[in-house]
Amino acid sequence: MKPFLFLLLGAFSLSACAQSPAPGEGGETPGPAAPAAAAPVDPGTPEGRAVATIRKLNPRVEVDRVAEAPIEGFREVVVSGQVLYVSDDGRYLLQGSLFDVEKGRDVSQDGLAQVRRELLATVPADDRIVFAPEDPDYTVTVFTDTECGYCRKLHQEIDEYNRLGIAIEYLAFPRMGPASPDFAEMVSVWCARDRRQALTDAKDGKRVPKRDCTNPVAMHYDLGQRIGLTGTPMIVTEQGIQMPGYMPPAALREALDQIAAEG
Structure with a gap:
């Protein structure tokens, strides 16, 4: 469990490093705000329990996506570019690639690709x-x-x-x-x-x-x-x-x- 704890604790610090400097710090003027994280979910649902499990480890971490996982009884959660799987009761957590042997591909990348598309779509052409x-x-x-x-x-x-x-x-x-x-x-x-x-x-x-x-x-x-x-x-x-x-x-x-x- 230690590698995952390190991942989540590091996720917030990476995000914090990325914030716009205040005026006068380094001379840069802050630009547009970063895109918001995923919308709040009902805490009584499997999605809500999955988010609560992640936030037990880091209350300030941004969850970009939570949805039904390709494996029964789990939710798929995208956090800071990482794909995690949380059991529907919120007790168990898995990290790592989820490989569909029949299809011959890493299906854990599907949700992450969707998050990338959505976040990149928020960047104006200018x-x-x-x-x-x-x-x-x-x-x-x-x-x-x-x-x-x-x-x-x-x-x-x-x-x-x-x-x-x-x-x-x-x-x-x-x-x-x-x-x-x-x-x-x-x-x-x-x-x-x-x-x-x-x-x-x-x-x-x-x-x-x-x-x-x-x-x-x-x-x-x-x-x-x-x-x-x-x-x-x-x-x-x-x-x-x-x-x-x-x-x-x-x-x-x-x-x-x-x-x-x-x-």
């Missing part, structure tokens, strides 16, 4: 930095950082992704955290008059003029934590599927074609 062909076949969301090597590699190939019909919509994830120079640089990028050029310059190691404005960087950072981000770049498909880190343009196109074919 809060994204978009590199897209005129009529893309696919659109992916990429949580990016200006300092990470594979984020830079992905951006160096942005023309090839676009040529292959893939639109890239960037969200910010300064992995060093809100108090870091990395965070401040990403604020400057999102506050630039030409965000696309500022992001390209930052990824090329060029100096980006320091700017401040109402910006979504803290909200993006919090969102990344909530959908289970473990490293950058994090590529998420329109279906809410997380891809395995950086993927070369041709490999990503092939994977997206396969997902579309599986329907």
Whole structure:
């Protein structure tokens, strides 16, 4: 049980780290509030008992989804990008992947994909930095950082992704955290008059003029934590599927074609 306790106790601290700094702390102006967690549930229901079980371990944790699980007698709960299973009486808790042998796939990812879709849908188009062909076949969301090597590699190939019909919509994830120079640089990028050029310059190691404005960087950072981000770049498909880190343009196109074919 200790690993799970650590997970839940850590879940709140990660979420707390992601909040917008107050004015005057680091110079950033807070952006839009992060999306709300799941709506309250009736405490007398299996869903309510599942949420109560989670909150016994951490009263302040955000539950993003609670629903019937693929296994009888359990509810599926999504917490900070993790999928957990709680018995309908609230007594037992399971963590880990749930693999359907007959279907040959990890069904625990279905609920998490739904949460990703719902949370990403709350991000306005104006809060994204978009590199897209005129009529893309696919659109992916990429949580990016200006300092990470594979984020830079992905951006160096942005023309090839676009040529292959893939639109890239960037969200910010300064992995060093809100108090870091990395965070401040990403604020400057999102506050630039030409965000696309500022992001390209930052990824090329060029100096980006320091700017401040109402910006979504803290909200993006919090969102990344909530959908289970473990490293950058994090590529998420329109279906809410997380891809395995950086993927070369041709490999990503092939994977997206396969997902579309599986329907």
